[in-house]
Amino acid sequence: GESVGLHLPTLSVQEGDNSIINCAYSNSASDYFIWYKQESGKGPQFIIDIRSNMDKRQGQRVTVLLNKTVKHLSLQIAATQPGDSAVYFCAEKADTGRRALTFGSGTRLQVQP
Amino acid sequence: DTGVSQDPRHKITKRGQNVTFRCDPISEHNRLYWYRQTLGQGPEFLTYFQNEAQLEKSRLLSDRFSAERPKGSFSTLEIQRTEQGDSAMYLCATIPRAGRETQYFGPGTRLLVL
Numbered sequence: 001g002e003s004v005g006l007h008l009p010t011l012s013v014q015e016g017d018n019s020i021i022n023c024a025y026s027n028s029a030s031d032y033f034i035w036y037k038q039e040s041g042k043g044p045q046f047i048i049d050i051r052s053n054m055d056k057r058q059g060q061r062v063t064v065l066l067n068k069t070v071k072h073l074s075l076q077i078a079a080t081q082p083g084d085s086a087v088y089f090c091a092e093k094a095d096t097g098r099r100a101l102t103f104g105s106g107t108r109l110q111v112q113p
Numbered sequence: 114d115t116g117v118s119q120d121p122r123h124k125i126t127k128r129g130q131n132v133t134f135r136c137d138p139i140s141e142h143n144r145l146y147w148y149r150q151t152l153g154q155g156p157e158f159l160t161y162f163q164n165e166a167q168l169e170k171s172r173l174l175s176d177r178f179s180a181e182r183p184k185g186s187f188s189t190l191e192i193q194r195t196e197q198g199d200s201a202m203y204l205c206a207t208i209p210r211a212g213r214e215t216q217y218f219g220p221g222t223r224l225l226v227l
Contacts, residue, residue: 008153032214043204043218044156045115089155093214099169100146101216103155 008087010108019077021107023090030092035064035075037086085111117219119205125225126195133191134222136205144208145188147180151201195226
């Protein structure tokens with residue numbers, strides 16, 4: 001299928017290592033944040049989300065960290081697997097009545113076997 | 114598979130033609146969004162429906178674009194007089210009823226305007 005994000009920043013890791021994908025956001029009014037995984041030719045797939053009243057949330061093999069002081073979000077993937085290879089997007093939603101997500105530019109994760 | 118379906122998955126058209134895309138949301142998801150995604154970029158918001166009401170439109174949604182959601186179920190996005198710059202992936206996302214924020218995306222419709 002057609003590639004998503006031909007010129008994205010790329011993180012290359014070895015299978016079994018932990019991965020950390022970072023995201024900076026700009027809107028201090030954002031109160032909800034979400035990470036999506038997107039494989040080539042597919043729509044974004046929900047991974048994990050977090051509200052601004054939290055600074056950490058864990059899922060299965062994934063952890064999201066939120067630092068509101070520096071407006072930074074990170075996604076940690078434990079024991080990265082080849083199936084984790086994809087483009088990862090962070091998105092934010094502001095508590096201003098606007099209901100749409102604003103997406104970052106994405107990071108390509110390549111997992112080497 | 115999120116349960117959100119989109120049709121067609123791919124569309125090739127000539128400049129100046131009209132195209133229409135359809136999104137079928139997960140049953141009982143009353144909020145529906147359309148986004149556009151170009152290569153190398155994250156999705157960009159186009160428009161939002163709550164039930165059948167179109168409550169928000171992006172400035173990206175020019176007058177050649179129109180979206181509908183009759184009866185608050187499926188939605189259609191029409192592009193009239195397509196231009197090469199309209200080539201993109203068009204994504205639909207839905208949210209369950211009040212109290213939730215997670216948007217579940219469909220597989221998208223890839224449009225190529227020649």
